[in-house]
Amino acid sequence: MIYQGKQKIWADYQKEIPDNHWFYVRSCIRQNFFPASEKYFLTICRDMLGRDIYETEHHTTCAGIAYHCDTIPQETAMTVVARQFALMTEAGYDSLVTSCITSFGNYTEILETWREFPELEAKIREQLWKACRREFEKPKYLAHASDLMYKLRGEIAERAQYRLVSRATGEPLRVVEHIGCHYSKMFPHKGVGGAEYPCVLSGMAEAWGGQVIDYPERRHCCGYGFRQYHVKANRGYSLSNTHKKFESMEPFHPDLILTNCPGCPYFLDRWQYVIAEMEGKTYGQNGYGIPALTYEELAGLVLGVDPWDLGLQVHQVAIEPLLDKIGIDYDPARKYLGMNEKKIKTPGLPTTLKCC
Amino acid sequence: MGKLYDLLSRDYRFKEGLKTCINCGTCTAICPAAEFYKYDPRKILDTVQRKDEAEIEALLKSDTIWYCGECMSCVTRCPRGNAAGLVIMSLRNLSAQLGYFTCSEKGRQLWPLTKMLTGNILHTGYCVHPSTFNPDDHPESGPVSRWVIENKDEVFGRLGANYQGKGPGALRRIPQEDLDELQAIFDVTGGSERIAAVEDASRRKAAEMGMDFDEYTKYTFEHCSPGHFNNE
């Protein structure tokens, strides 16, 4: 009885993720800052693991950042999302996967609000028709891209060329993760593991050989805060929150930070640079930072993809110490090449944070 | 019921976000904004549920409602199923609608945000776009971001993006017909009206502060007066 009761409780934390046939929508932030992660999401799911993921050029931003910066009314945000649903319906899909946590939270909030207030859904349908002459079905399944990678983690592990293990000691790498607030804090039952036991990232890290390390501020916000980052005058908010997380994870000596959200890997990377430049403090070993990776970057490394094809050169924290720890081959001379191996000017170097 | 409370009650975020607050302060304990700013979501929910029009008006004109980061950490923890973050969104929405946002420094930041984000959406189809990302406005983005922006075609090409290209892919040029649809959505749903209202109120405030509008836009984006932080 007790066992069955526990199974029932745990069932609340599971999420049904269909295995195939997804309509894909991109993330504004990730396209700007981690475009190779999106490319490898498609390469891994489609080309390596044979899944059908459809993308149309006609989709746009979900307007989630503008919505959470309070610059557009709720009905505008809802109608932009309704248009994405219409594109999905027109393409013949009923499962939508989004590359962005802000979008995922936004879509979830919209579907839940419509469930509670059907008259609002009816109004949005009318407005979409008036503006675009489009109609839509709501997605049967809504997933964040990491949900899908989590689902495929075993297949990725089967094809792995490297494991998240130290070449020198044979010990598992120490992974800390950051889930991103809008993944499951608002609607816990929509994320794998809910808000209490989110295992979407830890499940991947463990499947690929790493050891997940708990740290006190694991669930604290990265500090994006929308207007608190986008307005220059407010950015100390963002920095202070991320600083709190670094201070909390530092005593556990993580080898890498695994992230879920579009903004989080950017903040967890760039604020290490800022703290190093402002205060001379670095969080990795020997003057380096702790690399903060997207789940596609980590999956790509495990699968043996060239680090520079994965875009690891556009992080400010150097990735090379992590590559050396795992024993991944790379060519330092190719790090900052342009297209078709073209030599272009290389970036400037930080004054304090050590880079390769 | 007072006029402001009545207006708030029409907002679906308000309907969803405010049931009955028992003033326990759990939201404040978990809130990252409360740790940083002189900010207390518990007090905001309490003020609103008391339905005191004068206090609600003061709130709509204050810096207070602009301190929240909309992380929604409070939603998971409230023992009464309230969502302080959603109530804040409804207050900000009303403040924008009535032009009250220009009464506070943090509220006035709504104009540079509106200009940047809705400008990007309607002109490019993205909330953020490399063509409008200025590394000088983002010193924290580091030398590597400057390198990316100064070598956009090469670096985005190297990383497998389809920068400004046709067809699908990261950073593709979103076809004009789709941008036209976004514009139509903004026109039909009140988005365009909101942009115009925020701009009008901001222009009036700029004149009142004796600044030309470009100067006002830059000033509101960059200026931070003392007094906002807990450690001051």
Ligand code: SF4
């Ligand atoms: S946690 Fe909920 S009940 Fe407690 S003060 Fe905050 S809003 Fe009110």
Ligand code: SF4
């Ligand atoms: S949504 Fe706002 S009020 Fe709620 S925890 Fe986040 S910053 Fe605080």
